[in-house]
Amino acid sequence: MGKDSGTGYVISRLRRFDDKAVYVAASSRSKPELPAETKEKWQRLVNHVAVALRQPHALITRLDQDTLYVFLHNETEDATFIKYDRFPLGLGVYCETTLSGDTVNFVPDSLSDEAWKDNPSVEFSLISYIGVPIRWPDGELFGTLCALGDKPMPEDRALLEDIALFKSIAETDLQLQLEKQETTSHKRQFDTAISEVHHRVKNHLNILCSLIQLDMACDLSKEEFVAYQKKLTSQIKGVAELHTLLAYEGHETVELSAYIRRMMENWIKAAPNRQVRLDASLEKLEISGRRVVYFGMLLNELVTNSFTHAFGPDHPDPTITLALEDLGETFRFTYRDNGPGFRASLDSCPAQSLGITMLFEITVDLGGRVTQEEGPGASFVFVLPKLL
Incomplete structure (x- = not known):
């Protein structure tokens, strides 16, 4: 035996x-x-x-x-x-x-x-x-x-x-x-999954509330407030896209390249009177569903900056270039636009400085690192772990 x-x-x-x-x-x-x-x-x-x-x-x-x-x-x-x-x-x-x-x-x-x-x-x-x-x-x-x-x-x-x-x-x-x-086992799994969804939605809403409080701590001009409303809307849509992918795939990880493409499609469709071109080279890789929330916040800040500050009405060819590379336990994400560049001061508030502060803080919280490269345009390279 x-x-x-x-x-x-x-x-x-x-x-x-x-x-x-x-x-x-x-x-x-x-x-x-x-x-x-x-x-x-x-x-x-x-x-x-x-x-x-x-x-x-x-x-x-x-x-x-x-x-x-x-x-x-x-x-x-x-x-x-x-x-x-x-x-x-x-x-x-x-x-x-x-x-x-x-x-x-x-x-x-x-x-x-x-x-x-x-x-x-x-x-x-x-x-x-x-x-x-x-x-x-x-x-x-x-x-x-x-x-x-x-x-x-x-x-x-x-x-x-x-x-x-x-x-x-x-x-x-x-x-x-x-x-x-x-059937009994599936019911237990379903009940557990529903509880997890409720918990996850609560956490994601808390993240959005924290971001709102952080932004509202600064004095916003009328133009900045309009831009802020658009950014907040995109953040909420980003969380919605995440839950759509989690529900569709039925497990705890998300295929990141699909999430990025859906987020970018939403941004480009919403761009007022601008034909923004996307140049993306994205490898397929799975990361933790919890981690995608924070990654979505990073992507949202980057795209918000590009649409608000880089792509003026007279820009001849607004382009965002993305690259996603699987490095094993980590992955590299590169973001570039062809605007005038990201020249924010960390001492000013809010606009670009608040956005870049969030980029660095969220990256550190995730146990990763970010490098701001020289232009032309805004250019950032993130290296992040896949799983929590």
Whole structure:
């Protein structure tokens, strides 16, 4: 017996009637326990199997690591089999051969069969057997459904058809139990995801509120206030785009190049009477959904500066150049425009100086670094970690 690390199954060694060793995957710990109502139904099933096949013993066995035990037996006064009786694998009992295949194992009379005449069950006068393996929907073995007798069984095709029908009933029940477990698991995951969404939206709104308070601490002219309104609108849209991507992709990371393109498309569409050209070379890479919020703030500040200060009405060819490079655990993002350049003083307020202050502070908070390069135009290079 051993553990298969790839599947989580226990690997059990069986001994077939032909004395061959067979290894099967069974006893995964991820399978649900059968509820009482299913066990009651199966009890009626094994009772019916004994009657329908006209045999004194009908069993459902279960494979548990290196043993096979009696899960249920037909209700009878005969004490040959007791519930939870265990048989170590390797003895060569009928059910071991049944487990090693996918078809009906039919032994009409073991005493007249050279391959079966010495099997351990003969000692208990169980000379006839018919059984089928029972499997979970993913193919993992549950155990067997079988009937045994102390007299030879007639070689009747109806017996084979009946046992196959009973097998399908049991395996349908296993499928229903697995689907119920998966539904419950999905519901828990859904509830957790909804809670996470509420928490994330709250945090993102708090970030926006903090930015608003920071901006409003400065005296704004009428023109600056109009520009500020546009910037705030773009920040809100940026958070909305993030949640759209998270909902679409269904996991905790976001493909950053797609997010950047959607943000830039929104900005360019909203540009009043300006044909802004985008020159983007963006590698695909995944980053944390939480980190994208802050990256969106950085991008928003850069684009706001370009549209507000770099691209005047007389600019002949307003262009934003972007580059995104995957560096392994980090990534490099380069932003350039072809305006007059970013010449803000960190002592002035608000306009460009507040924006550039935010660029540096957010970058440091994210554990990255930013370099402001010489023009022409505004040029910044960010190196940031992918995950929080």
